[in-house]
Amino acid sequence: AEIDRVAAARVEALALPVRIVVPSRSLRRHLLRVLARRRSAVAGVQVLTLFGLASEAGARAGESTPREDAAFEVLLRRRASGVPVLRANLEDLSDGYDAVVGAVRDLLDAGFLPGNEEGVIERLEDAAGEVAPARIDRSRSLVSLAAAVHEEAEEMGVRRSAAVLQAAEEELLANGLELLPTKALFVHGFADVTGLAADLLLALVRVLGGTVLLDRPPDPAETESDDLGGAYLSRLEQRMAHLDQEIDTSSDAPPEVELGESPDAESEARWVAERLREHLDRGIKPEALGVVGRGLESMVLPLRRQLRRLGVPFSGEGLSVRGAGPKRRLNRLAELLARGADAEVELWMETAREGARATDILLALRVLGIIRLGDLAGFTTAGLPPDGVRLPVAVGPEDESDRTEGSSRRLSRSVIERTVEEARALVETLARWPAEATAPSHRRYSFGVLSALGWAEDSPEYRAADDVFASVLSELPDAFEIEKAEWLKLVGDRLSRAGEVAIGGEGAGVQVLTVMESRARTFEHLLIVGVNRGVFPRVGHEDPMLPEAVRARLAADVLPEMPVKGRSADEERYLFAQLMSSAPSISLSWHVYGPDGTSTPSSFVDRIRLRDGVGEPTRVRQVWSIAENDDRPRTAYEIAVLEAGRAGVEGHADLLEPA
DSSP, rough: OOOHHTTTSSSGGGGGGGEESSSSSSHEEEEEHHHHHHSSSSTEEEEEEEHHHHHHHHHTOEEEOOHHHHHHHHHHHHHTTTOHHHHHHTTTTTTTTHHHHHHHHHHHTTTTTTHHHHHEEEHHHGGTTTTHHHHHHHHHHHHHHHHOOOOOOOHOOOTTTTTHHHHHHHHHHGGGGGSSOOSSSEEOOOOOOOHHHHHHHHHHHHHHOOOOOOOOOOOOSSSSSSSGGGGGGGGHHHHHSSSSOOOOOOOOOOOEEEEEEEEEEEHHHHHHHHHHHHHHTTOOOOOGGGEEOOOTTTHHHHHHHHHHHHTTTTTSSEEEESSSHHHHHHHHHHHHHHGGGGGGGHHHHHHHHHHHHHHHHHHHHHHHTTHHHHHHOOOOOGGGOOOEEEEEOOOOOSOOOGGGGEEEEEEEEHHHHHHHHHHHHHHHHHSSSSSEHHHHHHHHHHHHHHHHHHHTTTTTHHHHHHHHHHHHTTTOTTTTTEHHHHHHHHHHHHHHHTTTTESOOOOOSEEETGGGGGTTTTSEEEEEOBBBBBTTTTTTOOSSOOOOOHHHHHHHOOOOOOOOOGGGGHHHHHHHHHHSSSSSSEEEEEESTTTTOOEEEEEOHHHHHHTTTTOEEEEOOOOOOOTTTOOOOOOHHHHHHHHHHHHHEEEHHHHHTTT
């Protein structure tokens, strides 16, 4: 209401913008949509993520946004591999140093500086009675590593993108409103914030003035009381304790709650799609409907499939799946670069070729006993039969055991010779690649690989790979020499991400979101899916580099902004309570069988079922149920599949015609 009041002021009064700072792009789009619907326009109102506002502050101060994350990661991995305690535990693991990268970032984002090293290590010694000696040694090595990498990066002028937050804070404290002219400031959607982000948020409120809106949802099971998860707000409340407080005592009516229990994830996704279809047919706008899950990893593909099958328009935020076609080839390229000549010929073929001919070539290579790309590149074709290689594929109705010479296909010798030449060209390109070079040189050899794979320069996959190479190049200093393996690691990670596609949409339609992307959003009807035990609330896992006891000790004494996973129980309760207050009607669903066996509903569901007015869950049928009383909507495709057994061979044509 306060945002509406200020945003509705006369246009001439908005010569300075109203700024609303939010934690996610999803909430940013949602607020803009709500404001546009209520006011028909959003002139004079800026809705920004904290990083977006920091970037604007940097631009106004004439500073470029730091983007040397790749260089920082290279420096960190190099130094970590030289630390005996870390190398002994991580060297032989696939991507073992990823854990080090994450832990060091946590330290630096919490405000750790080389000058703090001695005090932090003293606190580690104090935790020796609570943590195993080996873990203390790892933590001590990690702290020293963070100090050394920070100093080296400073000397080289390498800055992480997170440094934009610190730079914005410093500029804001120095220049105030001159840096960010503002009519009014609102901070909305945050429940907790730490480190550099917390420092910037506090500086914004102190310098620009403004209102911090905190959402304290009621207990979903006892709606007249505040939820205990509200304790999660305590750290942010302490930071903003200097502000005057005003409590809004008004509250909405408790939501109507519907429960659904499905046998498996596919059936749960179908039930969700059917419920959404019903709401859409009643005239509810798609954007007012939401599907949210704590972890949608097991649900994303079933949801995508069933929503499409029932014609439900949707967009996913923060959710992606491995793509097909050109996107699939980017994923394959990432794997091929990592494995080089040791890659299987199937991987090389999937990266380089498409079409039926590739299957024949693979069959021929199997007949010849060729498994690896390097073996193919070194293969001598002199001993091949003049008429090529017979493929182990029967043709016609003859039984395989009765095949004659004329009942199988052959792959010509010339095709095999050309395949060997192509493999040899790629292996030679990889062999010429220097072990160490500057980033521009590594980029040239990367293009050489694409050429050896036969990728056309105007193809979508080539352009996407070019974008990846350019992004890595932009994050490395010009004269900075890196090893081939370091370049391939950076490029491979980004190629894998580039090979993913959003589950659907560009922001319109039903909103399919993770819990983190749904924070502070509202809906007309919300479906919370996958509410299973161990999923929501999520079970926290110990950080192997910085154990929880160490993090808690550092947060209590020397690094108050250090992320502490011990707050996860409060966070999970808070997130669920906020979801349960975000719509007037809510459906909760779960499934009882998963890939790991049987599953049970979440403890959150158990509490909700104690609330007055919450009925028994709907027992959802399997997607392919053939029960006579199953009156769910069916597509032509599904009808054809279900009726195929009764129709027989003669009736297939009639069934398939409408499908």
